[in-house]
Amino acid sequence: MSSNENYARRILEALASVPDRIALWREDEKITAGQLSRAVLTAADVLRRHFTQHHRSPGTADKNPVVAVLTVTNSPATIILRYAANLAGATMVHLHSTNAVDPTDQLAAAARQEILSRTGATFLAVDKENADTARELCSRLPEPPRLAALDALGPDVLDLSAGNPDAFVLDETEADPDQPAVVLCTSGTGGSPKAVAMPYRVRSLHLQVNLGLQSPEPLVYLSTLPVSNSSGSVVDVTLASGGTVILHDGFEAGEVLRAVDRHRVSTLALTPPQLYMLIDHPDTATTDRSSIRTLTYVGSPAAPARLAEAVEVFGPVLLQLYGTTEASPISILTPQDHFDPELRRTVGRPATEVRIRDLDDGRDLPPGEIGEVCVRSPSTMLGYWGEPELTAETVRDGWVHTGDLGSLDEKGFLRLHGRTGEVMKTNGIKVHPTDVENALLTHPEIAQAAVYCVVDDDRVEHIHAAVVTRPGGTADADALIGHVAAELSPKHVPAVVTFHDALPLTGTGKPDKRALAARRSGAA
Structure with a gap:
């Protein structure tokens, strides 16, 4: 992919190549690749036409359009709207939650109002479940965004299903690599959410790198983590690989095991506590797990003793990713690494530049000594939207200060020792x-x-x-x-x-x- 190629274009091209395959599956709803492609292109056509009109308005010529999204989190609408907004050249802002684990945990109204004001959203895209909530939000804003939806939800809502998918030309979807593509909300220390702005170049880089690591066989990804958070990039890779995404509204071990058996799931992304629940579930032993090729766990370090059990249960499929929303990924513990008891005490080898710095004087520490994990990565965020002071505090001279305590061993593996304020x-x-x-x-x-x-x-x-x-x-x-x-x-x-x-x-x-x-x- 070239530096200015829109990542969403590659996904749409993959969808068009095999239009009859199932791309999304949620409960009993199946959406083929062709249906998904047409829904995205239809919405993108409507948005682009309105962005062009907005761009001609006085005082808006230098402003990039922003689409905020408030939909049922793990739904086709959330995925369709992100691709449509990004294909049309807009920045997409998730108003769902700061929770990276539970799709049903939602932001409070005051936090949503703050994010809408901070980002200056042009549109607020909703579904029928959230339309009334969105109207209430807009009534509180002096300059509210225009409501939009993938359906006709009333005269005050722009119908994004009324476009012409054949009018949208994918060859014209280049994007400024340093423009924000997606804004992800994470929890802030003071209770106010942090709006992490990720540029188009990072989305494109993640897609390109991960596609290069995949086997030729299409993925079947079971998504229990919110697609509105970092795990949304796994959706991108799955669809671009010609695969299928199974959408669940959260994690329940028994339901996950049944889905693995029913859909022949090849890829899972979980947190360590969820991995433990799978290990301990009585149905795990009798479930056919042979389809699983990669079981990735994220969010926090896992206990070495429990990882030893996971290796016994699942075999050579475990993959640990340590990272932050601001600079993910940082290190990787490969499936083969999991068979070494000593390496199970680490979070793997760094996938980018990592330094361990003394908390007092900022000097680089030698192997074995504990300090703050600092990262310099091509996947670094643009910053926290509208918060330059917080951005400057977190990213200094190009290095992201994670707030995690860590050490590097003699072999170059990274070990974590908690947070800076926990010692x-x-x-x-x-x-x-x-x-x-x-x-x-x-x-x-x-x-x-x-x-x-x-x-x-x-x-x-x-x-x-x-x-x-x-x-x-x-x-x-x-x-x-x-x-x-x-x-x-x-x-x-x-x-x-x-x-x-x-x-x-x-x-x-x-x-x-x-x-x-x-x-x-x-x-x-």
Whole structure:
């Protein structure tokens, strides 16, 4: 692909090459490649004609059009609207959620209003399920975007199904590589979402690289993660490879296993807690898993002990991707790496430039020493839309400061040790929560673990652990404390161990340690 070739054009060309194949499958709804292609081109034709008119209006000549999208997250409409907006040369803004794990978790109205105002959306594209919500949002804005939909939803909504797909010429779909293609919303530290702007060149790069890694056989991708987040790039690769995307409204282990068997799923993308649920599900042993070629897990490091179990269950198909929305991917642990017990303690070899920098003076640290993971990548975001100060704080001299603590070993593999704000100073040493979590997860009765800090009234830091036991587990707090002491040292043992049916999760699928600490505040 040339630097200014629109990534969506390549996907549409692939759809047109085999129009009768099933491209999207959601519940009982099947959409062929030809139907998907015509829906995209029809909407793109309408949008481009209106963008041309808008561009001629006074004061808009230098502004790129922006299409915000508010639809059922894992639906064909979300995918169609992104491709249509990008083919027409617009920036597409997801108003769905900051949650990268659960498609049903939605942004609050105030956050959506803020993003619409910040991005200056030209259109707000909706479906019938969200039309009234969109009208309410627009009523609160002094300069509201125009509503649009892939159907006739009323006189106030532009009908994107009224275009002419034959009038849209794919050869005319070049894009400025540094124009924002997609804006993804991620959770912010202060509660306000961060709008990560990704340029067309990154979308094109991801598609080109991943297509080069695929086998000739088309993919069958089961999408349980939100397609409005980073996992949407897997949808791109699947459709461009001639494959099929199975859309689920979230993750449920039993439903995933049934879909794998029914659709002969070849590709899955999960979080580590979801991987653990698959390992532990009673139907896993009796499900035909032979179609799975790649099971990618993302979002947080996985416990080495649980990965050993995953290798036994699934074989040489596990792929760990460590990255951030701002600069993904950072490192990769390959399927063969998973058979090495020592490498299972890492997140793989860097896929781009990585430095470990001292938190105090910014110097590069040698192998084995722990500092902040900093990344320089061709996949780096343009920035946080409308937040230049936050962008400058995160990206310095071309290096993305991830906020993750890590170290490089002598072989060049990257190990993670938690977040910069999570390190505890207790018992006279620095304790990294990830080390204690991994120790807990080597206990045969522990399925999940989260370790966090609780500060008492005297400002003394204490190690707390929250665990989920396997069915029938009888281990108590004393047994787990003794286990950690034997695995690490007596100075690493939790002061408190609590037992839970399930751990609260953040929007990225990681244990919500802030919520756990808030519950235990004052109980150190």
